[in-house]
Structures are given as C-alpha cells and as structure tokens.
Amino acid sequence: MRKPPSQNILTTLELACISRQNKRSCFHSQPQFVQRLQGLKDLSSVLSSHSKLLKSGSLEESFSTNQLINAYVRFQEIENAHQLFDEMSEPNVVSWTSLMAGYVDAGCPGMALWLFTKMARCTVLPNAFTFSTIINACSVLADVNAGKKVHAQVEVYGYQCNLVVCCSLIDMYGKSNSLDAARRVFDSMIERNVVSWTSMVTGYTQNAQGYEALELFKVFTGISSNRPNHYMLASIVNACASLGRLAYGKATHAAVIKQKYETNDVIACALVDMYAKCGCIGYSLKVFRRNCRPSVIPYTCMIIGAAKHGLGILSLELFQEMLMRKIAPNRITFVGVLYACSHSGLVDEGLKHLNTMYKKHGVLPDAMHYNCVVDMLGRTGRLDEAYRLAKSIEVDQNQGALLWGALLSASRLHGRVDIAAEASNWLMESKQQVAAAYVTMSNTYAVAGTWDDVNSTRCEMKRAGVKKEPGCSWVEIKDAVFVFYAGDVSSCARGSKVLILLKELERKMKKRGYVAGSNGLVFVDVEEEAKEEIVSLHSERLALGFSLLSMPKGVTIRIMKNLRVCRDCHEAFKLISDIVHRDFVVRDVNRFHHFAHGSCSCCDFW
DNA sequence: GTAGGGTTAG
Structure with missing residues (x-):
C-alpha cells in the first residue's frame, strides 16, 4: 500500500504561508505545470508547487512527481527529492534516472551507483538516459571496474550505438586512464558528433598524450562538415600547453579569436596556461588582462604561471589584487601562492600565507x-x-x-x-x-x-x-619539435664541435673556480679528481644548450620549457650564444632569470 | 531524466 504523502519536506508554517500566497493560482495542464516548475527561480516556489500538488492529489501521477523531483534536484535538495521518490508507489525509469543524476550533481556518485544496483532488482528497465547518467557516476568516481560492468550491460541492453552513451563511455575511460578502451568505443561508433570527437581528444590531453590529441584533431578538421567549438578549442590549447607547441597554440588562439570565444573564461584560462608553459609569460598576462572580470581560476592560472617564471612578486601582487576584488581564493590558489614564495625565496612571506590561509580565508592546508x-x-x-x-x-x-x-x-x-x-x-x-x-x-x-x-x-x-x-628537453623550430636526451651529445649532427665546446666550457668554469651560489656547484673538501668528474658532468648537463648546434644554419631557435638558470648555466648559455652566433640566433638568452633561491633547470636536468 | 572544456607541489 502506498504511503501517505509526507509533509516532512514542508513545515506547517511553510504550508500555511504557501497556501496564502497561491490561493489564486492553480495548474490547469501538464505542459503548463512543467513550464511553471522549470521556470521556478527559488526553493520556496518549488515548495509552493509541491504543496499545491499535494492538495490536488496530482502527486499520484509519476509524471508530476518526476518533475518535482527534478525541481528539487536543481536546487540541490537531494534529500527532498529522495523522499519524494520513496513515496512513489511505482517509480518509473525517469524517476530512477532523475534521482541518480541528482546524486551525481550533488557530489554523491556512489549513491547513484547504489540506486542503479537497486533498480536492477526491480522490473524497471534502464534506458540510454540511465546508462549515460550512471557511466558519468563511474567517471566521477574514476571507478573503471564499475564502469566496465556498466559497459557490459550497455551491450546487453543494446545501447552500444547510442551517441550519448558512447560519449559517456569515452569520457569515463579517458578519466580512468584507460585510453585504449576509450579509443575502442570511439572507433566503434557509427555516428559521431563534435562532442564525441572532443571527448576522445580530451582523453588524450588529460593522459599526457598531447601528440595523439593533435593528430586526432587533424583528422577531425579534415572532415569538411566538422567545426571545432569552444570545448574542442580549449582541449587543443591544453594539448599545445602540455607539448610546449607555441606555434600550434598561437594558431589555435587565432581560431579562438576568429570564432569570438576569447572572452570565454575557460578558453582564456587555457590560453594563459598555454603561453606560460611555452615560456611566454608576457602573452599570458595580455590574455589575462583582456578579461575584465576574471574569476578565481584565471587568477590562479596567472599566479601559477608567473610563479613558474620566477616572478614571485607578480604572483603575490595578483593574489592581493584578487583579494581586493573580493574573489575568494581556493586551495589551488594557495598552492600557487606557496609555490611562488618557494621559487622566489620569499620564505617568510610563504610561512605567513600558510599560517593565515585557514584563519583568513577558510582554506585548510x-x-x-x-x-x-x-x-x-x-x-x-x-x-x-x-x-x-x-x-x-x-x-x-x-x-x-x-x-x-x-x-x-x-x-x-x-x-x-x-x-x-x-x-x-x-x-x-x-x-x-x-x-x-x-x-x-x-x-x-x-x-x-x-x-x-x-x-x-x-x-x-x-x-x-x-x-x-634519461631526462630530455626539446626545441621547436617552425612547426617541428626536436627532442634531445641528456648526455646524448654524440647524436648531434655536429657532435665534434659540441665536444670542443664542452672542453671550452670546462676551461672557463675551471677558471671561475667552480664555486657558484646556492644553486650551482658546491665543493666541500672534494678531491681534485672528483671535482673534475663533477665539472664534467655539470658541463654535460649543458648539452641542453649544445643541442642547438645540430640545427640547420640560419634558423631562429627558441629554447622551450620554462628555463630557469643559475649563474653558471647562464654564463654558459651566453658563451654558447657567442660561439654559435654566426650560425644561429639564440633568442632570449639574456632574459633568463637568475634565481637567488630557486632551482636551475640545467642543474636539475640530471 | 543523458554526453565534452580551465588552475595542482618535485
């Protein structure tokens, strides 16, 4: 027997209040009711509608109750939604799916999975909506084993060709680091749209396979009917960032501007991050400043970008600026702030932020x-x-x-x-x-x-x-990327010249006494022979710079990665620049930041 | 009632 409609959700006071407010209005038809529920702007209006449905007896119909469940879900009132669901005599597939989706939205994907198993014991059959919802729950949980079981059921129930279900599966496998499984689903699709392509591209990007992401994007753009939207462009910018592909990143930026997506917060954020990772912090700042009202995430991107370039003071200024604008920092903002302090030697400042982040901003370290x-x-x-x-x-x-x-x-x-x-x-x-x-x-x-x-x-x-x-580095020349492995001097086309240069560097360093600041070589009672060994190793580290010598004559080379160099390495790079100047233009050599306290990319190379 | 995008320490 059906339980009587519970009035727990609505207090007596609320019911009395609602009753007075709505005496003159009533629902005449289902479409009118749906329209009304969907347009509700606040929870009290939902409660009001609930009250009216109770009085009219319309809650006997699952259609009306489902609409109300969804209205509660929209206002994050999952407990009310669940109570309504429990009061239904025969919840249908929409009731089950709505509640599952509600739990996923409320950050409780485990509850959605529990409901799915409970539903399997009833006579109600899942449909494509149910599967995409529950696959999404597995994705949020990053539970690939549960996802695989749901995938098997998708096949059993015959939804393996459904476009949305396939997109959910690609996303779930991508987020669970099972790219092969994601690709198998993608390849099996008879029909694809921009969402399915984006899901697959994003899967590659999120799994540090930027090259595969760009390759798939090329295939996507090769199909004349395909047009990338802002979701796809954000993913491509991200892939460029992870690969340090500045030229490709700029081209994507051009597409973003052309399609008028530049003001999109997510795209702007991806661009800020991409330029910072490609060594162009100035461009990051330009893109960032074009956004008049950046939220916490663009600010955080910019703070981290500046910090990675050793511009700790700029990071802290940006942090102060966002506080002045009443933008609340989150835990990642503080990672950026502390990172900035760490890499710019601002220790006391960093400790101050650690001690006040909870007291002042409610973010627990x-x-x-x-x-x-x-x-x-x-x-x-x-x-x-x-x-x-x-x-x-x-x-x-x-x-x-x-x-x-x-x-x-x-x-x-x-x-x-x-x-x-x-x-x-x-x-x-x-x-x-x-x-x-x-x-x-x-x-x-x-x-x-x-x-x-x-x-x-x-x-x-x-x-x-x-x-x-072995560690590696790379340079981008025009549209090509050349990768160099640490110590692999012999593979350079002009290896002998590189070795001569190494010797020259060693000589110069010896002349300097090998003693550098806190980041360079430190010798404490080291025997002469051992010193030689260390100096030799230190010079080899600079193969990073020597790899430039294998480049064709006359090209412009920009050193990729966010190169931070200590004084020794900086001197070495200047020397390289002098020696190879006639053959190469090595940009930005004099703009490397000296780090009084940060680590040196060259020294860290080994 | 269902699918895709941004920031994370060494």
Whole structure:
C-alpha cells in the first residue's frame, strides 16, 4: 500500500504561508505545470508547487512527481527529492534516472551507483538516459571496474550505438586512464558528433598524450562538415600547453579569436596556461588582462604561471589584487601562492600565507600545501625546519613521494647526508621514485665528498637492476619539435664541435673556480679528481644548450620549457650564444632569470 | 531524466 504523502519536506508554517500566497493560482495542464516548475527561480516556489500538488492529489501521477523531483534536484535538495521518490508507489525509469543524476550533481556518485544496483532488482528497465547518467557516476568516481560492468550491460541492453552513451563511455575511460578502451568505443561508433570527437581528444590531453590529441584533431578538421567549438578549442590549447607547441597554440588562439570565444573564461584560462608553459609569460598576462572580470581560476592560472617564471612578486601582487576584488581564493590558489614564495625565496612571506590561509580565508592546508612549504624551507637551506615539518605531516604514498622527494632534493643541494638518507630510505621502502632516490642519494654523497658511499650507492642501484630514465628537453623550430636526451651529445649532427665546446666550457668554469651560489656547484673538501668528474658532468648537463648546434644554419631557435638558470648555466648559455652566433640566433638568452633561491633547470636536468 | 572544456607541489 502506498504511503501517505509526507509533509516532512514542508513545515506547517511553510504550508500555511504557501497556501496564502497561491490561493489564486492553480495548474490547469501538464505542459503548463512543467513550464511553471522549470521556470521556478527559488526553493520556496518549488515548495509552493509541491504543496499545491499535494492538495490536488496530482502527486499520484509519476509524471508530476518526476518533475518535482527534478525541481528539487536543481536546487540541490537531494534529500527532498529522495523522499519524494520513496513515496512513489511505482517509480518509473525517469524517476530512477532523475534521482541518480541528482546524486551525481550533488557530489554523491556512489549513491547513484547504489540506486542503479537497486533498480536492477526491480522490473524497471534502464534506458540510454540511465546508462549515460550512471557511466558519468563511474567517471566521477574514476571507478573503471564499475564502469566496465556498466559497459557490459550497455551491450546487453543494446545501447552500444547510442551517441550519448558512447560519449559517456569515452569520457569515463579517458578519466580512468584507460585510453585504449576509450579509443575502442570511439572507433566503434557509427555516428559521431563534435562532442564525441572532443571527448576522445580530451582523453588524450588529460593522459599526457598531447601528440595523439593533435593528430586526432587533424583528422577531425579534415572532415569538411566538422567545426571545432569552444570545448574542442580549449582541449587543443591544453594539448599545445602540455607539448610546449607555441606555434600550434598561437594558431589555435587565432581560431579562438576568429570564432569570438576569447572572452570565454575557460578558453582564456587555457590560453594563459598555454603561453606560460611555452615560456611566454608576457602573452599570458595580455590574455589575462583582456578579461575584465576574471574569476578565481584565471587568477590562479596567472599566479601559477608567473610563479613558474620566477616572478614571485607578480604572483603575490595578483593574489592581493584578487583579494581586493573580493574573489575568494581556493586551495589551488594557495598552492600557487606557496609555490611562488618557494621559487622566489620569499620564505617568510610563504610561512605567513600558510599560517593565515585557514584563519583568513577558510582554506585548510593539506599535504600539497605543506609539500610546497617543505620545498621552500629546503631550497633556502632551512633543512632542519623542513625535516621537522615533513615528519609532522601524515601523508599517503603519492603525497609522501613528493614530500620526501622534495626534501631529498634539498638535502642534496645543501649536502645534508643525514636527511637525504632518511628521505631516500622512505622512497625506496615505499617503492616511490626509486631510481631518482638512488641517483640523488649518490649525488648527495658526492657533494659531501664521501666517494666510497657514492660508489656503493651506484653499485647497489646496479645490483637492484634500477635504471634512471634519461631526462630530455626539446626545441621547436617552425612547426617541428626536436627532442634531445641528456648526455646524448654524440647524436648531434655536429657532435665534434659540441665536444670542443664542452672542453671550452670546462676551461672557463675551471677558471671561475667552480664555486657558484646556492644553486650551482658546491665543493666541500672534494678531491681534485672528483671535482673534475663533477665539472664534467655539470658541463654535460649543458648539452641542453649544445643541442642547438645540430640545427640547420640560419634558423631562429627558441629554447622551450620554462628555463630557469643559475649563474653558471647562464654564463654558459651566453658563451654558447657567442660561439654559435654566426650560425644561429639564440633568442632570449639574456632574459633568463637568475634565481637567488630557486632551482636551475640545467642543474636539475640530471 | 543523458554526453565534452580551465588552475595542482618535485
């Protein structure tokens, strides 16, 4: 027997109030009712309609109740929606699906999955709407196993050719790092639209496969009827950012302007990020300033972009500016602010922000923020404080890998073997960044001059069969990208000239005494022979710059990545520029930022 | 009642 309609949702006072307000109006027909419910601007109007339906007895009809469920869902009143659902004698597929979608919107995708399993025990059959909703729930949960089970049911119920269901599946597999499965769905589609193409392109972009994203985009644009919209363009800008493809990124920016999407907040944000990652922070700022009323995310993009370019002061000014404009910072904004302080040596400023982020802005610091602070303290040599902070934070394995990795890196920089040993042990025992842990530990011993330990660490690494993937860098010339691996000087077309240049650099560095600031080489009682070895390694790091020599004559080369260089490397780049000047134009060499406290891209290269 | 886009530490 059906339960009587509950009045819990509406208090007696509300009912009395609503009754007085709406005596003169009533619903005459279903279309009128739907129109009315969909146009409601606030919760009290929904409650009012609910009251009228109760009185008229219309809640007996599932159609009316479903409309009301959706109205509650729109106002994030999921409990009211669920109560209404519970009161239905025979909820139909729309009732079930509406409630599931409501739970996904309310950030409870697990409840949606629970409802889906409950629905399977009833006689109501799922349809395409149900499947796309529940696949979306799996996507939000990043639960690929649940997603696969739903996918199997999609096949059983015969919805595998439905366009929207396929888009949901592509998105779900993409967000669960199962790109092959996403691609299989995409390839199986008989009919595709811009959403399905965008879902697949975004899947590649979100899984760091920018090249595949751009390749698929080329196929998309090769079909005459296809036109990229702002969703697609944002994804492509993102792919360009991850690849450092400035030329392609600019071309996409042109398409954005042409199609008048430049004021779109999401696109603007992607462009700000893309230009920053391609080394053009000035363009980022220009794009950012074209937006008169940026929200928290564009501000955060700009703060992080400036921070990565060593413009910590600019980051902090932007942060102050957004506060003045009453824009509330979020947890990622604070990651950017702390990152800015860390990379510009603004330690006290950084600590101040850490201590006030919750008190003033209600943002609770988490492992990510503490990691920035540990890194900040470590870089400036406040190793003991960094160590105490790291020990006091509870972290999971992934967070710990970053935290102890940062501490290990700082210990190497300052020759703190004791802390480095504990950090590398943590990483090895947790099976996180094992190769980096061995190499950095070995380098820390080298900085401290304990060469027996250097050898034993290297031997242990070899015995354990651990290999370090070589680092790489790249330059973009016209529309082509050239990748260079660390130490791979011999593959350069003009390798012999590179080697001569290496020797020349070594000579110059020796003349300088090898001693640099806090970022360069630090020698503490190191034997002469070992010094030579380190200097040689340090010079090899500069292969990054020497790779320029393999380029054809007369081309303009822009060094990609956000290159931060210490004084030694800066000198070396200037030297390279002098030597190869007749053959090459190496732009921006004099514009590299010297970092008093930040890390050097060249030094970090190994 | 259903699908796609932006910022995240080393």
